[in-house]
Amino acid sequence: MTVDATLTRPAAGTLRIGPHTVWPPVVLAPMAGITNAPFRTLCRGFSGGKGLFVSEMITTRALVERNEKTMHLIHFDASETPRSIQLYGVDPVTVGKAVRMIVDEDLADHIDLNFGCPVPKVTRKGGGSALPFKRNLLRAILREAVGNAGRLPVTIKMRKGIDDDHMTYLDAGRIAVDEGVTAVALHGRTAAQHYGGTADWDAIARLKEHVPEIPVLGNGDIWCAEDAVRMMRETGCDGVVVGRGCLGRPWLFGDLVAAFERGADGTDGAAAAGPAEPRFGEVAAVMRRHADLLGQWLGDESRGVIDFRKHVPWYTKGFAVGSEARRALATASSLAELDEHLGGLDHDQPWPAHADGPRGRTAPGKRVVLPDGWLDDPNACEVLSEDAEADTSGG
Numbered sequence: 001m002t003v004d005a006t007l008t009r010p011a012a013g014t015l016r017i018g019p020h021t022v023w024p025p026v027v028l029a030p031m032a033g034i035t036n037a038p039f040r041t042l043c044r045g046f047s048g049g050k051g052l053f054v055s056e057m058i059t060t061r062a063l064v065e066r067n068e069k070t071m072h073l074i075h076f077d078a079s080e081t082p083r084s085i086q087l088y089g090v091d092p093v094t095v096g097k098a099v100r101m102i103v104d105e106d107l108a109d110h111i112d113l114n115f116g117c118p119v120p121k122v123t124r125k126g127g128g129s130a131l132p133f134k135r136n137l138l139r140a141i142l143r144e145a146v147g148n149a150g151r152l153p154v155t156i157k158m159r160k161g162i163d164d165d166h167m168t169y170l171d172a173g174r175i176a177v178d179e180g181v182t183a184v185a186l187h188g189r190t191a192a193q194h195y196g197g198t199a200d201w202d203a204i205a206r207l208k209e210h211v212p213e214i215p216v217l218g219n220g221d222i223w224c225a226e227d228a229v230r231m232m233r234e235t236g237c238d239g240v241v242v243g244r245g246c247l248g249r250p251w252l253f254g255d256l257v258a259a260f261e262r263g264a265d266g267t268d269g270a271a272a273a274g275p276a277e278p279r280f281g282e283v284a285a286v287m288r289r290h291a292d293l294l295g296q297w298l299g300d301e302s303r304g305v306i307d308f309r310k311h312v313p314w315y316t317k318g319f320a321v322g323s324e325a326r327r328a329l330a331t332a333s334s335l336a337e338l339d340e341h342l343g344g345l346d347h348d349q350p351w352p353a354h355a356d357g358p359r360g361r362t363a364p365g366k367r368v369v370l371p372d373g374w375l376d377d378p379n380a381c382e383v384l385s386e387d388a389e390a391d392t393s394g395g
Contacts, residue, residue, distance in 0.1 A: 015215055015239040017052065017110055018153025018182050020082045024260030025239030026228065026253065027185070027217060028053040028246065030086040030112065030157070033310070037077060038293035042286065043246065044080070047253035052084055057114050060089035060098035074107055082109035086157070088117065089141065090127045091383045096144030103150045111149060113141070115158040115172065118191040120369040126383075129159040129191035130370055132168040135175060136381040142179035153182035157219070157241065160203050162368050163192035166375065169203065173211040185217035185241045191368045195244070205235040217241050223356050225252070225259035248314025250286065251276045280319050281347030287315050291338055302333050318352030321345060 015025035028035055028043055033056065040053040055073065062070040076083040085108040089095035095113075102108050115138070117128030132138050146154050156176055161167035169186055176184050186207050188199035199220025208216040218231045219241035228240045246252045255276050278286075290311060295304025312330045321329075325345060332338040 022052045026051040026256045027241045029241045029243035030054040032056050038297050042250040043253045046251045047257050054084040057088045060094045063098045084110040086112040088114040092140040092144040095141050096148045099145050099148040111154050113156045118194050124369040126371050132172040139175050146180040155183040157185040159187045160190045163190050170210050177211050183215040188220040208236050225255040277351035280349040284342045318355035
C-alpha cells in the first residue's frame with residue numbers, strides 16, 4: 001500500500017495527523033503510568049487545549065479481552081479532542097482486532113503504535129524497540145492496523161534501533177510509508193541507550209530526508225520550549241514529542257504554545273515568550289490538584305495520593321525541600337497529609353536556576369534483553385507465543 005502524500009503532507013507551519021490539525025506541533029509522549037487522564041488534563045489545561053495528548057500504552061491483547069484496568073485507561077474526558085490512544089502489540093491479528101474494536105466502538109480518534117519502548121519486560125518478548133528489526137513482522141502489523149483503522153489515522157513511535165550494530169529506523173520509516181502510516185515519531189536513541197547519553201537529533205534529520213512523504217516528529221532531550229523550537233529548526237522535522245521534560249512540569253505545554261505562537265512569524269519564539277518560572281507555592285498548588293485528580297479518576301482519595309507519590313521528586317527538583325520533607329511528601333496517603341506537608345514548606349521560593357534539564361530515568365541502558373535467536377533472521381515474521389503480549393496495560 002502506498003500513501004497519498006497530498007493528504008498527509010502538512011502545510012508550512014502546521015502539523016496534520018490525518019484529518020486533525022495539531023497546533024502547536026507538539027505531542028505529549030505516551031508514558032506508562034504517567035500520561036493517564038489526570039495528567040493529560042493538567043497538561044491540556046496549561047496549553048489551553050492546544051497540541052496532541054496521547055494516552056499511556058494500551059496492550060492490544062488486554063483491550064481485545066476487555067481487561068478491566070485497560071478499559072478504565074482508555075476512558076477520555078469529554079473535553080479531550082482528538083482522543084489519542086497508543087497501542088502496543090506483537091501479533092498482527094490481535095493488533096488488527098484491537099484497532100477494529102476502537103473504530104467500531106468509537107473509542108478514539110487517532111491510533112499510535114509503540115515500537116520504541118526499551119524496557120526488558122517488553123523487548124524480551126520481541127515488542128517495543130525490538131520489533132522493527134523483524135521487517136516483515138513490522139509490515140504485517142502495520143498492514144493490519146491501517147487496514148482496520150478506516151478513517152482513523154495511524155502513526156508510529158520508534159527508536160533508532162536496538163543498538164549501534166542493529167539500526168532499524170530508516171527501513172522502518174520506509175515500511176511505514178508503504179503501508180499507509182500517517183506520521184512517524186523518532187526518539188533519537190537506541191534501545192541499548194535506554195534514556196542515557198544524548199539524543200541523536202541528526203538521525204531525526206536523516207529520517208525526515210528519507211521519508212519526505214509523511215510528517216516526521218522528533219523526540220529526545222526536549223527539556224524546555226527553546227529545545228523544541230531548536231529541534232525543528234535544526235532537523236527540519238514537522239513536530240516534536242515531549243516526554244520526560246514535562247515530568248513534574250505540566251506547565252511546559254503553556255511554554256510551548258507561547259514559544260511556537262510567538263515564533264510563527266519566523267522569530268525566535270522561545271526567546272520572545274520566556275519560560276514559566278513558578279514559585280514553589282504555585283508548584284505546590286499544581287501538585288495538590290494533580291493528586292486530587294488522580295483520586296477522582298481512581299475513585300479513591302488514598303489510591304490517588306499514593307499514585308501521585310512518584311511525581312514528588314519531579315515537582316520538587318531544585319527547590320529547597322529537605323530529605324525529611326521529601327520523604328513525608330512521598331509517603332502521604334491522604335490529601336490532608338499532603339496539604340500538611342506542603343504547607344510546612346517555603347512557598348515564596350523562586351524557581352530554581354538549574355531546574356531545567358534531565359528528569360525521570362536518565363541512567364544509560366544495559367544489554368537489550370531479546371528473545372533467543374531474535375537477531376538471527378530479520379525477515380522472520382512469526383509471533384513468539386500467545387503470552388508475548390501482557391494481559392494488562394499501563395505502568
